[in-house]
Amino acid sequence: MKRLLACAALAALACAAAAPAADSGSTDADARFHALYQQEWEWRLQQFPTLADSVGDHRYGDRLPDESAQNQQARLAYWDDVLRRLRAIDPKALSVDEQVNYAVYRAQIENLVADQRFRQYEMPFNSDSAFWSDLGFMPRDQKLDDAADYRAYIARLRAVPKYFDDEIANMRAGLARGFTVPRAVLGGRDVSIANVAELKHAEDSTFYAPFKKMPARIPAAEQAALRAAGAQAIREAVIPAYARLLRFFREDYVPRARKTLAAEALPDGKAYYRQQIREYTTLDLAPDAIHEIGLDEVARIHAEMLQTMREAGFTGTFPEFLAFLRSDPQFYARTPDELLMRAAWIAKRVDGQLGKFFGLLPRRRFDIEPVPADIAPFWTSGRGGPDTYWVNTYDLKSRPLYNLPALTLHESAPGHSLQIALAEEQHEQPAFRRYGYISAFGEGWALYSEDLGNEMGIYTTPYERFGQLTYAMWRACRLVVDTGVHHLGWTRERAIAYLRDNTALSEHEVETEVDRYISWPGQALSYKLGELKILELRRKAEAALGPKFDLRAFHDTVLSMGSVPLPLLEQRIDRFIADGGKPPAPACACAR
Known part of the structure; x- marks a missing residue:
């Protein structure tokens, strides 16, 4: 891989x-x-x-x-x-x-x-x-x-x-x-x-x-x-x-x-x-190769999901566990306000950990708002930018709370809200870079942020850990489903079944997401491929620098680039290693 x-x-x-x-x-x-x-x-x-x-x-x-x-x-x-x-x-x-x-x-x-x-x-x-x-x-x-x-x-x-x-x-x-x-x-x-x-x-x-x-x-x-x-x-x-x-x-x-x-x-x-693959991944991978990467990731993550299921004390089968997660009232908010308040609580807990993992933090802050009602039925569970973390409160029975920590890490901080705000505060860079968004970098970073939540201590129960894994599985399944539909001739029903059988996403989310992949070729590939590259570069830096490796310096270096194609990010991390793991000099109006 x-x-x-x-x-x-x-x-x-x-x-x-x-x-x-x-x-x-x-x-x-x-x-x-x-x-x-x-x-x-x-x-x-x-x-x-x-x-x-x-x-x-x-x-x-x-x-x-x-x-x-x-x-x-x-x-x-x-x-x-x-x-x-x-x-x-x-x-x-x-x-x-x-x-x-x-x-x-x-x-x-x-x-x-x-x-x-x-x-x-x-x-x-x-x-x-x-x-x-x-x-x-x-x-x-x-x-x-x-x-x-x-x-x-x-x-x-x-x-x-x-x-x-x-x-x-x-x-x-x-x-x-x-x-x-x-x-x-x-x-x-x-x-x-x-x-x-x-x-x-x-x-x-x-x-x-x-x-x-x-x-x-x-x-x-x-x-x-x-x-x-x-x-x-x-x-x-x-x-x-x-x-x-x-x-x-x-x-x-x-x-x-x-x-x-x-x-x-x-x-x-x-x-x-x-061309859609090149644009959204910044890589020139063939659809068949992407499909195989997806299958490998699905198998790897499934093994972790089974282990987490056992840690939760569930003794039934994997499909039975998914049915339990999708139906038990303990996992769902009763009101839109409850969902919004849980998201705010998680975001504030993350806020308390950021200084341990990042040297550079943006001055801008985001608010949390519900997705507007007229678009909510067909929108994702959430979306984030430098000013707003949108939480979808439509159809609460399809918005499980065990997924909310991963969603919050992805869409707000240290995911989209933090990354985009930092990029826009890089005033020495030209506008096309400060305001440009490259999906492989931005979505890859946000998915990496979900996994970073484990080190930050954000997942407090096996169910929330399973939620993080189901989100990771969701992105791995995207590699399989996107190439399956657009290259291998999969039907909509086959794509829905594949996502339903491998994740704990609700039925509404499964159908909404598959329709998104069908109508937006290539975009779904950027998440997992971007995350894999960032994880690969972190492991490379850890191995090369040994005790000199500083996670805060690594994160600051990645984010100092703004949004860039993955090959350029790799070159920057190679330079980071050659420089002995030194963090970039502050170049924006940020807090250290």
Whole structure:
């Protein structure tokens, strides 16, 4: 397994950062490269105004992206030109720091170009995420401090119809060539559209939330006028746009969506699936090799699960233990508040341990909130970012408490909330790195964080330990299921049975997760492959450094990179070993 992971690293990517320049000072090549990525990043923020919002740039708060087919071609031409100019820069002529930036940036642009070439925009949603539900977070992200901000927000609400019409046109083009989300996973996905389309009152919409409590600096009369204009925009633009989308989804998209499941069944599907693997894992592994890694991990983790079952004092069979975990009331919260409070308690216990395992901690703090009701039925159990740890309180009987410690470690700290906040606080790094997210690194780190919970003392019962193992098994099963569906021709029923039989996930979670893998090829592979690489590098550093190995220094070194492809992470840890295990110098506004 280790040989497969090591040999599959993207050779070109590794070579781009492998040979250091003669010194670390700036070069003429640095200046050309810096100008290129600065220009492209500014263009990217203009192209994707909601991305700009998410990084704190609110200059484009009055608009939404232009998703028209014409602009999609313009994006391809622009990124193609950026890639051409990148290839004209010799990485060896760059300073050491810029060589790393170059390797990260080139991979980022190559993936953006590939998405445009495969016309990924013609399938702008999956069973987990969608452009129409992502807009539900818009009021939260947009800066609304004064009347001008509110007027920009109202203009953005007025832009929803054109934005949706462009997306509908793209989906029609996808239907025409068989490039669609599989019909098998579309059942009930119209609910999140209907929640807006069928509103009777604009004031009941989440889009109206910013108007309910406005800054006192805005005069009362102007507040009233802005509220009226906001409600009118929702009533005249937003709700009708969702209604048109709902009709299209129900009457055109679902009936004509493809009946196949595999990504390899799509137009140019084999090449498309291999690109998805490269993008989400940063490795060039073949699907069959990934499948075998998954089977090996499933067998290894299953043995640990049996041992933990015995430690819990259960004398029945493994299927009987899973049935017990899925049905006994002791393992489930009775109210949403109880689930949220348990998550908060776990997060605070983790907080008390962080200083023992990390030298660098971010200044930002996250809050804990329930997943919005309109998307909760099809969302994962939780999701985390630098500001918020979202906990899904929908269908409490499918949210076992024994899984909650692992979920919290993954989504909040030391997982996503800590890692992403630290990356964004690396102010010496360019924006495309501070705000970029590479799934193999980010999800691999978050899964590693779940296992780290054992050393941190977070799992206090055999059931919670089993929950951690079932989460590890879940990610191992993803390697088997994703490649099984998209490469080996598995049915949805076979994938569901495999996940159900090997994990203690609830039936609702099992079906939701399988639908996610079916409609989002490759993404599920990033977790376990990323974790395996981080664990491999830790063992390598421990063996090489012996008594000099310091776990805090190792963690700080891993996280100091931000989000990077796995081959670059390996190179950094090799340097960490060569330097005798010294931690990186603090380069952000962090606490030590």
